[in-house]
Amino acid sequence: MEGKARAFAALRQALAGYYPLGDDTWAAFRAICRYRELARHEVLYRAGELPDSFAFVHAGLFRVYVVDDKGNEYNKNFFDEGRFPGAMTALLKNEPSRFTIEALEDAAIIEIHFQKYRRLLLARDDLKLFQIHYLEQNWLLAKDAREVELVQEGATQRYLRFLREYPSLANRLPQYHIASHLGITPTQLSRIRKKCGSLNLCK
Numbered sequence: 001m002e003g004k005a006r007a008f009a010a011l012r013q014a015l016a017g018y019y020p021l022g023d024d025t026w027a028a029f030r031a032i033c034r035y036r037e038l039a040r041h042e043v044l045y046r047a048g049e050l051p052d053s054f055a056f057v058h059a060g061l062f063r064v065y066v067v068d069d070k071g072n073e074y075n076k077n078f079f080d081e082g083r084f085p086g087a088m089t090a091l092l093k094n095e096p097s098r099f100t101i102e103a104l105e106d107a108a109i110i111e112i113h114f115q116k117y118r119r120l121l122l123a124r125d126d127l128k129l130f131q132i133h134y135l136e137q138n139w140l141l142a143k144d145a146r147e148v149e150l151v152q153e154g155a156t157q158r159y160l161r162f163l164r165e166y167p168s169l170a171n172r173l174p175q176y177h178i179a180s181h182l183g184i185t186p187t188q189l190s191r192i193r194k195k196c197g198s199l200n201l202c203k
Helices: 002-016 021-029 088-093 114-123 125-152 156-167 175-182 186-198
Strands: 031-037 043-045 053-059 060-066 073-079 100-103 107-113
Touching: 002 021, 002 031, 002 053, 021 114, 031 156, 060 125, 073 175, 100 107, 107 114, 114 125, 156 175, 156 186, 175 186
Parallel strands: none
Antiparallel strands: 031 107, 043 100, 053 107, 060 073, 060 100
16 A cells, blocks of 8 residues: 555656646546556556556556568657556557557556546646646657657667656666667667777767
């Protein structure tokens, strides 16, 4: 129970980082949430399934990945503590997810029921303001940066961007997961890391 209480306290603090919720809104928000623990390699949401929730990560690390028709995995994103993983396009369109979200470490999360969240969003102005600030920072600004990265940056620049965006994850993630996210091979990543280290860039 203590872990659950800490998780909900962390969730409220994370929400307040974008916009603080009043006590009534927080109580209604908490009522649509469920605390859950996952083991390493356990799947949170699976490709091909229809999701009904998204999550808040209190402890642990997740990857979002897709498998192509040849069986190759591509890591689209990573979510550590304080982030909100979910198959958002699938939730919005009420269709099966294209992505799988897997725990890379033992994890503790809070699942948030999506349709109930949407109804609450329409009823509460403070939650609307949270949503606006969250989308601006994590979808609009991050999406623009990612598009520039894909079009203009080489592999070394993408790796340095990864270190800036995920400074705590370089030592938590296996190198092959980072390489998959960057669209390069583990051997290429090893060469880039060695080159950056010699130039004192990998900070």
